[in-house]
Amino acid sequence: DAKTTQPNSMESNEEEPVHLPCNHSTISGTDYIHWYRQLPSQGPEYVIHGLTSNVNNRMASLAIAEDRKSSTLILHRATLRDAAVYYCILRPNNDMRFGAGTRLTVKP
Amino acid sequence: NAGVTQTPKFQVLKTGQSMTLQCAQDMNHEYMSWYRQDPGMGLRLIHYSVGAGITDQGEVPNGYNVSRSTTEDFPLRLLSAAPSQTSVYFCASSYQGQGSSYNSPLHFGNGTRLTVT
Numbered sequence: 001d002a003k004t005t006q007p008n009s010m011e012s013n014e015e016e017p018v019h020l021p022c023n024h025s026t027i028s029g030t031d032y033i034h035w036y037r038q039l040p041s042q043g044p045e046y047v048i049h050g051l052t053s054n055v056n057n058r059m060a061s062l063a064i065a066e067d068r069k070s071s072t073l074i075l076h077r078a079t080l081r082d083a084a085v086y087y088c089i090l091r092p093n094n095d096m097r098f099g100a101g102t103r104l105t106v107k108p
Numbered sequence: 109n110a111g112v113t114q115t116p117k118f119q120v121l122k123t124g125q126s127m128t129l130q131c132a133q134d135m136n137h138e139y140m141s142w143y144r145q146d147p148g149m150g151l152r153l154i155h156y157s158v159g160a161g162i163t164d165q166g167e168v169p170n171g172y173n174v175s176r177s178t179t180e181d182f183p184l185r186l187l188s189a190a191p192s193q194t195s196v197y198f199c200a201s202s203y204q205g206q207g208s209s210y211n212s213p214l215h216f217g218n219g220t221r222l223t224v225t
Contacts (some may be wrong), residue, residue, distance in 0.1 A: 008207055032211045039197060043112075043198050043216035044151070045201060049209065087150065092203075096214065098151040 003007045004088045012078045020073040020102055022088030026062070027068050032091045035062065037084040044087065047073065078106045086101050110134050114199050114217035120225045121142055121189040129184040129220050131199030137215070138204035140182035144168065144195040146218075151198065158204050189224045196221050 005023040012018040017089045024033065028069040032051050036044040048055055050071070055062040075082055085100040116132045123204040128186040133195030135142065141156035143166075169192060173185040182201075186193060197220045 036212065036214070042204055043218050044200075044214070045216065046213035049211055049213060085150075091211070094141075094164070095153065095166060096141070097153055098143070098149040099138075 002020055003097075004012060004084075004090060006088055006102045007037075008100065009105065011105045014080060015105055016108050018075040018078045018082070018104065018106075020075075020086050020088075020104065021070065024038045024088070024090055025069045027090055029090075031083070033062070033064060033068075033071050034089050034091050035060070036087045036089070036098075037082075038087070039081075039084045044046065044098075046100050047086070049091075078104075080106050080108060082106055112199055112215050112217035113196070114197075115218060116222050117218070118221050119223070121186070121222065123190060123224060125189050126184055126190065129186075129197055129199075129222070131182045131217060132180050132212060132217060133182075133199075133201040134180065135201065135215065137201035138179065139212070140176070140199065140201045141198065142167070142172070142174065142184045142215075143198045144193075145198060146195050154184065154197075155201065160176070186222075189222075191224045194224045204206055 034049040035047040038044045048060050050062045062070045083106045085101040085103050087098050113134045136213045138159045142154040143151040146149050155174040157163045161173050199217045200214040204215045
């Protein structure tokens, strides 16, 4: 099974950019990279996904390495509401498995 | 659209009791799945389904049954509850097309918090 590795926790200051890394060295050519986040006491919510090219949406940007073995979720200006656990997962098939994610703390 | 609806929000069971966690979605999603999340942990996949009449096991299926008789509903049954099944349960759904289906994001419900004493 394709797996991902993320730091357990990261800290950021409010209104500063945040770069959340994810390693997926065993990714295969058809695996999509998905990012979700989970706010306290809520279900996970979709953030962004991509295959090969960098992606932008209203929530974040996703930068994918040229060899696709790593990716970075970029929050351009962190707010207190961005404090959450961020999950990077690969979607190779229907058996989607989440790891422990990165707990992001945003300091005012 | 209500999205993914899970009921009940909270449930307390005694060891050995059985119950069904309900999950319904109104987005006509073919793919549905169940996860459990233990305190301080990530999500673990229990079972999933790619359409009515089709189910498959995830990484922690033991002690749970599922069925998919309609596109909208994907109930999770605990046959004989054990304290180890104390957890928060999340249901998720997504489109399941051909080819590029794996770029379809998952939509999650708000969870059912289950305590087994």
